[in-house]
Amino acid sequence: MRDLDQELQKLIDFANENDSIRGMVLQGSYINKNAPVDVFSDLDPLFYVTDVNEFINEFSWKDQFGEVVSYFHDEWDSKDNLKAYTRLTLFKDGFKLDFGFQDVKLAKYANDMELYKVYVDKDDFIPQPEVTDDSKFYVKKPTEEEFHKQLEDFFFDSSYVVKTIYREELFFQKEMEGILHSKIIHLLNWYIGMQHDFKINLGHTGRYFKKHLTKVEWEMIERTYCGPCVDSSIRALYKSFDLVRYLGNKIADKLGYRYLDKMDNDMLEYCEMLINKYIK
DSSP states (O other): OOOHHHHHHHHHHHHHHOTTEEEEEEESGGGOTTSOOOTTOOBEEEEEESOTHHHHSOOGGGGGGOOEEEEEEEEEEOSTTOEEEEEEEEETTSOEEEEEEEEGGGGGGGGGSSSOEEEEETTSOSOOOSOOSSGGGOOOOOOHHHHHHHHHHHHHHHHHHHHHHHHTOHHHHHHHHHHHHHHHHHHHHHHHHHTTTTOOOOOGGGTTOGGGSOHHHHHHHHTTOOOSSHHHHHHHHHHHHHHHHHHHHHHHHHHTOOOOHHHHHHHHHHHHHHIIIIIO
16 A cells, blocks of 8 residues: 555646646545545545546556556536536555546636645635535435335335346346345434434445444345345345335334335245245
């Protein structure tokens, strides 16, 4: 693992030495005191520049940061008819830098970012952050309608898992299992969030779930994932029902909402009927 402070200084020097770069802010876990740091931690610099073409079409400038082994380049429409660009880069020693480039005219929208810190501002044009902690990442309390929507979607989509197992449509099956897990992730966010008065950042796609759950709860989650065989897939589906029922009732009790018991029972019986009739 490289020394992140030293790498940050390299980025600051890079910004200061290039006249087209008028400012640099840092996003990501480095500036979030609550985020863990490990051997895979990287830096996320965003450069505000007068000419993006110097950085998005030719890449010899990357060499000063190390030997490039792979990369991912992306762009999207931002504001004022301008584009934003990322140049995510992996280096041979395992380090990663997520370079971002935007026209200087977009700097005024900096506070649209959840969290950032200004390191270079040659023209005093980058607004200071309105929020300096990770509160913009906090889990939001669901309405009862939002809670019911995730449950309804989970129960309905469970039927697709059964169908794809029967048809031996492995890729479609895995897609649908992923959709079920996306509903579970929402429930887990709310379940953990409500225990912290919805003042907690759980990271993208549940990065920090494990440290907030009991060993038993984590094992319940693990059992919702399956191997390649049919029996494993069926067991994982049933365990997913168990987990949703566990989380759903906890959330409903805490927030004063109604759990969808009838839909749960009806869809479980429906899936069991199809599995027993056509698969087992």
